[in-house]
Amino acid sequence: MTITEAPPETATVATDAPDPATGLYDLVTTGDHKKLGAMYIGLALAFGAALTVVGVVVGLERIDLASVDLYNAFDQFVQAWQSYAVGLVFLVVVPLLLGLATAVVPLQVGSPAIAFPRAAAAAFWGWLIGGGLLLASFIVDGGFGTPGGLADPEPTVLSIVSLAMVVISLGLASVCVATTVIGLRPAGMKLHRVPLFSWSMLVASVIWLASFGVLAANLVWLYVQFRYQYGEPIAGTAEATEVQPGMWAQIQWAFSGPQAFAWIIPVLGIAGETVPVAARLRQRSYPVLLVAIGAFGLLSFSAYAQPAFSRGGLQVTEQAVFVGQSFLLILPVLVVFGALADSLRIGARDVGAPRSWLVASVLGVLVLLVGVVLTAVRAVDDFALVGTSADSGTLHLAIGAGLLGAAGGLAFWTPKLVGRQLTPLTMVGALALAGGALAGGGPDFISGLLDQPFLAGDGYIADDGVEALNLLSMIGSVLLAVGVIAVLVDVVGASVRGRADDAADDPWGGHTLEWATSSPPPPSNFSAPVAPVRSECPLLDATESEPDDDQEES
Amino acid sequence: MLTTGFKSFAAWAVGFLVAAVVFGYTTGGSSLGPLSVGWKGAVGNHVGYAILLVAAAVMATLAGIIIAFRDADSDAAAGYLRVAEAPIGQRLTQPSFWPLVAAFAVGVTLVGLVVTPVLFVAGLVLLTISTIEWTMTAWADAATGDPEVNRALRDRIMGPIETPILGFGAVGILVLAISRILIAVSAEAAVWVAIGVAALIFFTAVAIAVRPNVPRNAIVAVCLLGGIGILAGGVIAGAVGERDFEHHEAEGEEHSESGDSQPGDTEEPQVEAETSE
Numbered sequence: 039m040t041i042t043e044a045p046p047e048t049a050t051v052a053t054d055a056p057d058p059a060t061g062l063y064d065l066v067t068t069g070d071h072k073k074l075g076a077m078y079i080g081l082a083l084a085f086g087a088a089l090t091v092v093g094v095v096v097g098l099e100r101i102d103l104a105s106v107d108l109y110n111a112f113d114q115f116v117q118a119w120q121s122y123a124v125g126l127v128f129l130v131v132v133p134l135l136l137g138l139a140t141a142v143v144p145l146q147v148g149s150p151a152i153a154f155p156r157a158a159a160a161a162f163w164g165w166l167i168g169g170g171l172l173l174a175s176f177i178v179d180g181g182f183g184t185p186g187g188l189a190d191p192e193p194t195v196l197s198i199v200s201l202a203m204v205v206i207s208l209g210l211a212s213v214c215v216a217t218t219v220i221g222l223r224p225a226g227m228k229l230h231r232v233p234l235f236s237w238s239m240l241v242a243s244v245i246w247l248a249s250f251g252v253l254a255a256n257l258v259w260l261y262v263q264f265r266y267q268y269g270e271p272i273a274g275t276a277e278a279t280e281v282q283p284g285m286w287a288q289i290q291w292a293f294s295g296p297q298a299f300a301w302i303i304p305v306l307g308i309a310g311e312t313v314p315v316a317a318r319l320r321q322r323s324y325p326v327l328l329v330a331i332g333a334f335g336l337l338s339f340s341a342y343a344q345p346a347f348s349r350g351g352l353q354v355t356e357q358a359v360f361v362g363q364s365f366l367l368i369l370p371v372l373v374v375f376g377a378l379a380d381s382l383r384i385g386a387r388d389v390g391a392p393r394s395w396l397v398a399s400v401l402g403v404l405v406l407l408v409g410v411v412l413t414a415v416r417a418v419d420d421f422a423l424v425g426t427s428a429d430s431g432t433l434h435l436a437i438g439a440g441l442l443g444a445a446g447g448l449a450f451w452t453p454k455l456v457g458r459q460l461t462p463l464t465m466v467g468a469l470a471l472a473g474g475a476l477a478g479g480g481p482d483f484i485s486g487l488l489d490q491p492f493l494a495g496d497g498y499i500a501d502d503g504v505e506a507l508n509l510l511s512m513i514g515s516v517l518l519a520v521g522v523i524a525v526l527v528d529v530v531g532a533s534v535r536g537r538a539d540d541a542a543d544d545p546w547g548g549h550t551l552e553w554a555t556s557s558p559p560p561p562s563n564f565s566a567p568v569a570p571v572r573s574e575c576p577l578l579d580a581t582e583s584e585p586d587d588d589q590e591e592s
Numbered sequence: 593m594l595t596t597g598f599k600s601f602a603a604w605a606v607g608f609l610v611a612a613v614v615f616g617y618t619t620g621g622s623s624l625g626p627l628s629v630g631w632k633g634a635v636g637n638h639v640g641y642a643i644l645l646v647a648a649a650v651m652a653t654l655a656g657i658i659i660a661f662r663d664a665d666s667d668a669a670a671g672y673l674r675v676a677e678a679p680i681g682q683r684l685t686q687p688s689f690w691p692l693v694a695a696f697a698v699g700v701t702l703v704g705l706v707v708t709p710v711l712f713v714a715g716l717v718l719l720t721i722s723t724i725e726w727t728m729t730a731w732a733d734a735a736t737g738d739p740e741v742n743r744a745l746r747d748r749i750m751g752p753i754e755t756p757i758l759g760f761g762a763v764g765i766l767v768l769a770i771s772r773i774l775i776a777v778s779a780e781a782a783v784w785v786a787i788g789v790a791a792l793i794f795f796t797a798v799a800i801a802v803r804p805n806v807p808r809n810a811i812v813a814v815c816l817l818g819g820i821g822i823l824a825g826g827v828i829a830g831a832v833g834e835r836d837f838e839h840h841e842a843e844g845e846e847h848s849e850s851g852d853s854q855p856g857d858t859e860e861p862q863v864e865a866e867t868s869e
Contacts, residue, residue, distance in 0.1 A: 067687030155685040156726065163695030171699060192706050199702040207695070261705075 069155035070561065074162050075141025076455050076533070078133050079448065081166060083526040085173075086130040086441070090519035093122045097478075097512030101505055103490075113188070116493055117181035120286065121173070123293045123433060124182075127301055128204050129169045130522075131440035132246070135304045136208060138447045139215045139239040141455055145552035145559060146233045148568035149222035154214045161211035168203030175200055182260075183285040195265060202257040209250040216243035224551075226571035230325055233550040233574065235447070237328055238307025241335035245300050249292070252341035256288050284345055291343040294429045295413030296367050298436035300338035305406055305443030306331050306374050309399040312450050313378040314575075315546050316396045317385025323377055324574050330377075334370035337363050355417065355424045364417035367410045375403050393546070394460060398468035399446030402439050405475045409435030412483050421487065428486025430493075431479045434511075438475020438518065442468060445525050453541030457558040458532040467524030470517045478514025481507035549575035597658040605651035612644035686739055690726035697722055725750070766819065769826025776829035792818070 068074065096118050099108045109115045140162075144152045152158050175181070180193030219232060219240040232240070264285070291297050310331070314321040321327065340363060343354045354360055378400070382389065389396070413432050416423040423429075445468050449460045485507040486492075544553040554577055555564050572579050616626025619640065622633030626641065635641045697718035704712025732746035733739075770789060774782040796814060800806055 064687065066692050067689055069685035069688065069691070151685065156688055156691045156730065159688075160691035160695050163692045164698055167695050167699040168702075171703065196703070196706045199705055203698060203702055 069151075069159050071144050071152035071155065071158060072141050072455065072558065074152075074158055075137045075139075078137025078140060078162060078165075079455070079529065080533070081169075082130050082133040082137060083522060083529060085125060085169065086134075086522040087519070087526050088173075089122055089125040089130060090515065090522050092118055093126075093515040094512065094519055096122055097508070097515040100508045101512055103505075103508070104499060113184045116184040116187075117176060117179070119430075119493060120181045121176040123430075124201065125173065125176075126437050127293060127298075128201070128208065129172070131437055131444070132208055132301050133165060134444040135239075135242070135302070135440065135447075136211050136215065138308075138444060138451065139235070139304065140211065142447075142451050142552060143215055143236045143239055144218050144222065145454060145555065145563055146236045146550050147219060147222055147227060148224040148551045148564065148571070149218055150562040150564065151222075152214050153217035153222055157210055158214040161207045161214065164207030164210065165204055168200050168207055171196060171200035172204055182289065191264075195261060198257050198261045198264065202254055202261075205250045205254050205257070209247055209254075212243035212246045212250070215239050216247075219243075224568040224571055227576075230328060231571055231574045232328075233307075234310030234321075234324075234327060234331070235304065235307040238304045238310070238331050241332050242300075242303035245303060245335045245339050248339060249297065249300060249341045253289060253292055256344070260285060260288060287345055290429075291341060293433050294343075295340075295409070295416060295432040295436070296338045296364055297340040297343065298433050299367065299406065299410060299413070299439075300335065300340075302406065302436055302440035302443060303331065303335050303338065304447075305399075305402045305439055306334060306371070308443045308447040308450070309378055309403045310374065311550070312393075312395050312399045312446060313381050314385075315450075315548055316389050316393060317381045318388040318547060319381060319385045320549075320573075320575055320578060321377065321381055322384075327374060327377055330370040330373040334367065334374075337367045337370065353424070356419055361417045361419070365414045368407075368414055371403070371407050371410050375407055378403065392465075393449070394462060394465035394468060395446045395449035395546075397446075397465055398442050398449060398471075401468060401472040402442030402446055405435055405442060405472060406439040408476065409439055409479065412479070416483075416486075422489075423483075423486050425492050426486035427482045427490040427492055431482030431484075431486060434479035434482060434514065435475055438471055438479065441518070441522065441525075442471050442475070445471060445521070448525065448529060450546070451552070452529070452532055453545055453557040454552055454555075454559060456533045457541055458535055459541050459545060460528045460532055463524050463528040463531075467521045467528065469521075470524060471521030474514045474517030474519075474521055476514070478511050478518060481510040481514070485511075544577070549578050551576055553577055554580075598655050601651050601655035601658060605648050605655055608644050608648035608651055612641055612648060615644055616641045686729075686733055686742075688726070688729055690722050690729060694719060694722040694726060762819070766822055769822045769829075772826040772829040773822075775834045776832050778835060789822070 065073070065077070095108060096115070099106065099115055099118075106112050106115055109118065140152060140158060144150075175193050175196035178193045178196075179190045180197035181189070182197060183189045183194060216239070219236050223232065229237075310321065310327055340360065343360060345354075347354045349357070382400075409432055412428070412435065415421065416428050416432060445464060448455075449464045449468075452458060452460050485504045488501045488504050488507075490501070490504050490508075541557045543555065543557050545557075546553075551564075551568060551571075552559075554568075569576075613626045616636040619636030620634065621636035621641075625633030625635045629635070629645065697715050699715075700718060701712055701715030704710070704715050728746055728750050732742045732749075735742050735745050770786075773785055777785060796818070800811055
């Protein structure tokens, strides 16, 4: 027996176009990857603007650590720092890169849609709702606790569960992106011909999924422990509960090197896309870059760096695997950097005026290189840098590199997102971001060498020069905020600007399939079936075959 | 006709069932335990037996869904639609609220974990509803290449389920709201409110009946405004609280008191008596 007994009377004409929908209804019901990507990007930048301002206030407080001045108590200072770190990673950098991937990857692999579009939509809404709850929990005195301090139970548990929601949502979005790369490629686009950004997103999605799983498990563990071991029954109580000492330590692995660099794997892919286009040549040693990005992903995975894995009196960060991994992480970045520098050298005469996307993405790789080198130094036991402000220094560099990569990607692909190009304001933003990352991360690292503890606070007497370094770090935070706000203003401006300056379909002479369609693309992405792909640069193939065709015709 | 998808999942279901029974016997199950799902004796290793049995149940459910909805079989779809070839599947996803609702439900569930179990359960209910609706919409979207046909298919299946549930829900909420109003105002005013609401509904219905050309949107707007008005009144009345009631005891004795004082009068002495013992 079937539930429907008679065929419907309407004709069954296949159609690609979904129902036309506009306005708010369109926003809340869409499964279009381009709109979802744009929403990720806009909201992540808005979160970024707010959180980098929080970072500035934290930086101001850190200048003089002998007393807590701007906050009511040391606990509040720690909460603010945690909101800054957690927020910038999971509400800004990862969603920015994931939003860019949600919008661009299906176009790059010639697919009419992202895989599991409704799951992608649910992931976006889950991230947004979870992110809102996370920020709300920090505002109402939540967070992940100050070791030995007191925590308000309900907001603290809200922080735990809302971060879990954010992490699971981002994991779901990663599944959609990874499945798109694996399953929706056109004929001929084998994995070694996948565009570098899509490849980096595939690597990142796999590493992120592995990391998100561990982090979600950590959060479940914290929830159970906080609620049933350290805290009294929570519902209806407002009494402060003593925080278990290892609460933040349990999840700190996600916010320090090498794992901090796992969140920005696509930065290498973005630079790998933009540099050959600027140099107007095929990227040499393409398979080597694919391997290097894959290796970077594998080596950046350090979700095991948790207190529970300390063995034989050795902390995880003192064990050979962690130290070796921290050092090896430099190699793939060097390989990518070298290959891209080689392309720029060969194509120097064709590069022309520096484009904001080229400047931002190359600066992103440079900051990333600085970050991984300092991460290797941090792993050297003799320097005793783990647990010092060097931790926040490497995180700063990772976040800065991620923001730079995202800014470069945005400037490069905005024609495909909103049909318009960004202005030189993004170049200003990129320079501010680079300055902010280096000025924020470098001084923190040096003050770590001078034994300033990670999250030093009330009563800490700094060595000579540390306060000046903290002032410099605060200036770095200001620059980071300026950079994010500049990019946000430019992206919003491009979105609301009139249609007079609509971008060309291929304004940069791109190599990959997204440049073969209109700007912005139609609902089904491509108005004609995608031809079989013969190399990693299908559009260059088409350009290069044109003279041959002409000769044949003549 | 048994579809290919049904055969596949049914075979898996039988396979898992047999595996569960064999596993039960080989891990110390009694003679009838593995066959009776533990009703008449031991099933052996509980964990493995349960996993295999659940797998069999899942496969059987999928097989049932497939035979009911004729999925995963293009020939069956073509036969059902009485066309020579199965229509091309829809390539682009239609707009849907359910991803947003599902995400919202997860958020409500998690906030419920922190705040109150009531919210937690409400979140789970909303999540279940959104999962069912999402599944049915996804199934219908894949049926043919025509969104209108797909919507009609979905409505034909879900309409008979949704309409009574939504109807009962809406009526229940209105009844609850009106009852809150009636028990908040004085006894005399409650009579007039009841008459007023009834008259309003009656005369609105009469007005619509005698003027059949009234635009549909206008009727919807009137119903919506009326519903929101009653709901708002109910919420306000709920916040204000109940008036004092006269409670009649079994013997017919009558006295006036506030609603919550009676249980305390009878319970507290008992507690004291138990404590003194």
